[in-house]
Amino acid sequence: MIRELSTLKRTIGRTAGFFSIVFLIAFIAFLIVDIVLLSPPELVQSKLTTNPSLTLPIKPIEIPDQPDPSTDSAIVLGPDLEPGETGNNNQVQEKKFAEADKNKQVQKVAYLTFDDGPSDITPYVLDILREQQVPATFFVIASLAQNYPDYIRRAVADGHRIGNHTYSHKYRLIYSSPQAFIDDISHAEATLQTIIGYRPTLLRAPGGTVGNLSKTLASELRSMGFILHDWNVDSKDTMAALMPAEKIRENVVEQTKSKHVAVILFHDGPGKTTLPEALRSVITELKQEGYQFKTLDHLYQPIVAIDR
Structure with missing residues (x-):
């Protein structure tokens, strides 16, 4: 009788331990789902990229050569930058395209x-x-x-x-x-x-x-x-x-x-x-x-x- 009680006790202990592990796993899974579904997109993004070692290779953007806005002798185009402007490359390229378009529209x-x-x-x-x-x-x-x-x-x-x-x-x-x-x-x-x-x-x-x-x-x-x-x-x-x-x-x-x-x-x-x-x-x-x-x-x- 004593032996049977001892065997039952061990069986209950194993079962309890098994359910404890299952419960713990379920609880952790619930927390993860809660974070993903309820957190703002910015927070999710920050949590997904906090590891600095996880970087993606970035392919550089190839910028084609810009057209040369050559001018006729009767037409004088202004410089790329006006006084006081910074040498921002985007500004320079935009001005080149604008001047090129203007030159195409020059009237005789x-x-x-x-x-x-x-x-x-x-x-x-x-x-x-x-x-x-x-x-x-x-x-x-x-x-x-x-x-x-x-x-x-x-x-x-x-x-x-x-x-x-x-x-x-x-x-x-x-x-x-x-x-x-x-x-x-x-x-x-x-x-x-x-x-x-x-x-x-x-x-x-x-x-x-x-x-x-x-x-x-x-x-x-x-x-x-x-x-x-x-x-x-x-x-x-x-x-x-x-x-x-x-x-x-x-x-x-x-x-x-x-x-x-x-x-x-x-x-x-x-x-x-x-x-x-x-x-x-x-x-x-x-x-x-x-x-x-x-x-x-x-x-x-x-x-x-x-x-x-």
Whole structure:
């Protein structure tokens, strides 16, 4: 009887120990589930990565070479960083892409300019400009403007700009001295202001600035409020008494091929009867080449040959 009781006691002890272990395992499992399900994601993440020896291999990101935002000679892009900016690589790359996009969108602009008018040719020029919806700049001889004031007023009404091309256009007189030039353009200024109601500040020297104006005189003219303009495309419509329209077109188209900014010289003076036909074909071809048309007051940096 004593032996049987002893055997029963040992059996109960083993059974109790077994259930204790099972209970303990179940309790631990419950705690783990509780932590995972009830803890915030940040806590779970921190608990899962607290072992510094458990790291994953990281493959470096390959950044492709950036495009070179090269520019045309007429376009100047700013530096990658503005004053005060840090050299953060992301900022630099973003600016490069922005400048590259800007450069792709650069517009070609043609500035049509007409010297030596007005004359009987001027209304035909104005008709074509209106037909083509293209603005232009007229550098007028003020003594002729007195004879054709309505042409000048019509040009202004159509949205064109009027510039000073002296009063007399007599080379020996206007270039005899700096003061003679100033006197002549001042006379022209007063005459044109009477016709159009405002002071025209755009100024083109007959024959251009090179060989005619000194830098000192140019500086004085600017101090008087004048804005000097030469050109970088010559239609050469004065190279013959009557230049064929097709030749004028060829001269202009050939010279504009490599330019984003084209300041084109024409003459609407007396006898230039081939100009209207040439002008229509020039405008049509430049439009096909993607040019926009503006007046010279929109040109940020005037083309002045003596400044180069």
